[in-house]
Amino acid sequence: MAKKPVKYYVVDAFTDSAFKGNPAAVCLLEEDKNDYWFQSVAAEFNISETCYLTSIHGTSIPRFGLRWFTPVSEVNLCGHATLAAAQTLFSTGLVDNNVIEFVTLSGILTAKKIPASNVTSAQNDEAKDTFYIELDFPADPIAESNSDDTSLISEALNGASIIDIKRTKNGDDLLVVVSSGKNVTEVEPQLDVIGKIAGRGVIVTGIAPSESGFDFYSRYFCPKFGINEDPVCGSAHCSLATYWSKKLGKCDLNAYQASARGGAINIHLDEQKQRVFLRGKAITVMEGCILV
Known part of the structure; x- marks a missing residue:
């Protein structure tokens, strides 16, 4: 049986300009793949992170399994690829919600879509319809x-x-x-x-x-x-x-x-809860299919 192509997007994270920030490949999985395939695809992209999303059904808040791979290894936590994953889901209409939960090796992480007007940033926002994504991550002492x-x-x-x-x-x-x-x-x-x-x-x-x-x-x-x-x-x-x-x-x-x-x-640090809220923008720069 022929393999189903895997849809992917390449997203530049923590920027609103193409070819700036940090690129991540976001792969949308509809069927199981093994770790060898994950690592091989990440090596083929050869950018700092490639991540893989798997939909988890039956939850009130949209929830996805999320794994991150560098060109040589799986990692326990990655901020920019999580931002890229959330950007992909929000911007393509794959989720109809302002909050997404990711099940990861670092526990359940959330991404929230927030209007640019709600963020105090060193960079000016020209477009009123732009949005930031806020990631809720564990603080690292x-x-x-x-x-x-x-x-x-x-x-x-x-x-x-x-x-x-x-x-x-x-x-x-x-x-x-x-x-x-x-x-x-x-x-x-x-x-x-x-x-x-x-x-x-x-x-x-x-x-x-x-x-x-x-x-x-x-x-x-x-x-x-x-x-x-x-x-x-x-x-x-x-x-x-x-x-x-x-x-x-x-x-x-x-x-x-x-x-x-x-x-x-x-950044906002909640010292009492030991959580860090990272806010940034992202822009999708390419999309395609993995055929193997």
Whole structure:
């Protein structure tokens, strides 16, 4: 029997401009596939994340199974691909609701469609009919780093002006604070050295320039998972929100990921519930079918 083609969309997340932000492939499944197929398709797309949606019936709120794969591995949590999945479902009319639930390896995550007028952002909204998507994610606590690799970290960031090093508890990333947002943009990562550092990846962050309208800048490097630099990493902001909220003394933050593609995230931290609400836009840039 011939295999049914799998519909997919490629969505640029945390941006309202095509070919900016972070691209994710969203695949809509109507029948079961095995993990080998998932990983092979993700390797074929060869972008930071490919995700797979499976409809779950019989719930009052639209619910979907959601899995995320980098070109080399499945991951437990991905912000930008979740945003891309929600954008696909909202914009194509596949759901007739303003809230979607995703069943994931990190539990049930929700995505909510909210009008742009309800969001305070560093970026101006020109179109009145545009909307943001709000993701409800678990906060990632910050811990002291026990790493003895300070010199290795400095080498990995090519001598960047490091002022603090922390570790994220859930993501097992190093969070490296540098002297300024400008320093973040100037970092020249030595990926082979980053690959030798214990943990998953390295988040580099610094206070944003006062004239930028943002609170902080960041970049994220994760060569161990086949992502040399993730253009805009939603899950990294679950720890960045925890760090900068305490540092700046506020729960509402505007963040900019200063990769070559760049992207903006509006953040609210609910410290009591230990939840991070990530708000961003997304734009669908292509669609097609997987034939095998």
